[in-house]
Amino acid sequence: MKSAVETLNPTRVRLTVEVPFEELKDSLDAAYKKINQQVTVKGFRKGKIPARIIDQRFGRGAVLEEAVNDALPKFYTEAVNEGELNVLGQPEVDIKELKDGELLSFTAEVDVRPTVEIPDYSGIEIEVDAVEVTEEDVDKAVEELRDRFASTSPVERAAEDGDVVTLDLEAKVDGEVLEDGLANDVSYTIGSGELLDGIDDAVKGLEAGGEATFASELKGGSAAGKEAEVTVKVSQVAARELPALDDDFAQLASEFDTLEELRADSRKRLENMKQYDQATQAQERVLDKLLELVEVPVPEKLLEDEVGTRKHNLEHHQLGQMGLDLDKYLEIQGKTVEEFEAETKEQAIKGIKTQFVLDELVTKEKLNVSQEELTEHLMRRASSSGMSPDQFAQAVVEGGQVPMLVGEVARGKALAVVVEAVTVKDTNGEVVDLADDEEETATEAVEADAEAPAESESEEKKAEA
Numbered sequence: 001m002k003s004a005v006e007t008l009n010p011t012r013v014r015l016t017v018e019v020p021f022e023e024l025k026d027s028l029d030a031a032y033k034k035i036n037q038q039v040t041v042k043g044f045r046k047g048k049i050p051a052r053i054i055d056q057r058f059g060r061g062a063v064l065e066e067a068v069n070d071a072l073p074k075f076y077t078e079a080v081n082e083g084e085l086n087v088l089g090q091p092e093v094d095i096k097e098l099k100d101g102e103l104l105s106f107t108a109e110v111d112v113r114p115t116v117e118i119p120d121y122s123g124i125e126i127e128v129d130a131v132e133v134t135e136e137d138v139d140k141a142v143e144e145l146r147d148r149f150a151s152t153s154p155v156e157r158a159a160e161d162g163d164v165v166t167l168d169l170e171a172k173v174d175g176e177v178l179e180d181g182l183a184n185d186v187s188y189t190i191g192s193g194e195l196l197d198g199i200d201d202a203v204k205g206l207e208a209g210g211e212a213t214f215a216s217e218l219k220g221g222s223a224a225g226k227e228a229e230v231t232v233k234v235s236q237v238a239a240r241e242l243p244a245l246d247d248d249f250a251q252l253a254s255e256f257d258t259l260e261e262l263r264a265d266s267r268k269r270l271e272n273m274k275q276y277d278q279a280t281q282a283q284e285r286v287l288d289k290l291l292e293l294v295e296v297p298v299p300e301k302l303l304e305d306e307v308g309t310r311k312h313n314l315e316h317h318q319l320g321q322m323g324l325d326l327d328k329y330l331e332i333q334g335k336t337v338e339e340f341e342a343e344t345k346e347q348a349i350k351g352i353k354t355q356f357v358l359d360e361l362v363t364k365e366k367l368n369v370s371q372e373e374l375t376e377h378l379m380r381r382a383s384s385s386g387m388s389p390d391q392f393a394q395a396v397v398e399g400g401q402v403p404m405l406v407g408e409v410a411r412g413k414a415l416a417v418v419v420e421a422v423t424v425k426d427t428n429g430e431v432v433d434l435a436d437d438e439e440e441t442a443t444e445a446v447e448a449d450a451e452a453p454a455e456s457e458s459e460e461k462k463a464e465a
Helices: 021-038 051-058 060-082 135-148 199-203 247-253 259-293 298-319 324-335 337-364 371-386 389-398 402-421 438-449
Strands: 002-009 012-020 087-099 105-110 126-127 151-154 166-174 178-189 213-215 227-241 422-427
Touching: 002 060, 012 060, 021 060, 021 105, 051 060, 060 087, 060 105, 087 298, 105 178, 105 298, 126 259, 135 247, 166 371, 178 227, 178 371, 199 227, 199 402, 247 259, 259 337, 259 402, 259 422, 298 324, 324 337, 337 402, 371 389, 371 402, 389 402
Parallel strands: 126 422
Antiparallel strands: 002 012, 012 105, 087 105, 151 227, 166 178, 166 227, 213 227
């Protein structure tokens, strides 16, 4: 077999492959055997039809077509390996010549990873928010904890803001009660905003046994997005009572003996959260600066596929779970279709460039992923997916997604290397040390930017023709 590589642009090549006919022998034998099992010829047992009879009855062309289809992936893979190409996606194959007994010639156009030159990034300097926890922040955290330990007691008066009411609801659209438009004994805190728009004004002022009707746009269910006439009946009004802020509360709500210790712990937790947010902010800003320094051509077909994947995931997974369609989502976001398309394309380009640049850094820095690192990452992904680690691991293995997870961890390590080399200062001008948070937050930053670009692991280099 002979092969040649022609560079069409920085992200696409054309392979020209010539195969002597004798190298098709195994595929021809396999073609005759396959046809033998599929057809019946009078006078011959199934599977025992001579090749010349198959040629006569069904045509030599059918055999050659079957043989070529069988052989192309192997010869394409050999040409890719011979050319030391890092291919992306499926090739576009064109049979140029097929001479029976002489020669098979074909071309294959395919996207390849562009060459990425990583410049000196040590001069990057970014600014992040300072970690500052005020007394007001601590007060708010303690109040939120206090709110979770509130008790309720029924009262014989009209409902007010902050009361917990027990409700029966009935929703009608065009005068018809919806199949899923009835709900009984619903507990609702007035002012929480957790139910329908307009319900707070409807129930305030009602006593037990009172009812009201109001109009509201349904957020979910069979008539999501439609205007409904909602009748609400109050069966109970209960006042919320907050526990006193004292040492007894601290012992009730935590492992601490005093309110002072509880407040100190709340402050520490808030500091840790702000430090984590600071690290995430640093990763994102360092990544943006790095991408500004590197010229990365993006393969058109890969970009098209990535945009399509992001749209599909949004429409059929994320929005579907919220009971929304794309039109309603754009209305809520205040965006036009054109703005949405442009934004999705921009995000896809950034995701692809992120993967290319960080993969090049992985190679340049000779970074490896240990089993422990992969397991830790898998545990985090399982937690965010709502699955148990065992379920998530099984899904990953069955879906052939292990290389994807390895890639995410490796890219996170690559970004952490960059962050370690640059200067990070907070808004107070102080240099920030992110050593403890680098790899974990870097991996999450990579996941956010490069959620679904096409992988090009070694297995995928051998894409079927």
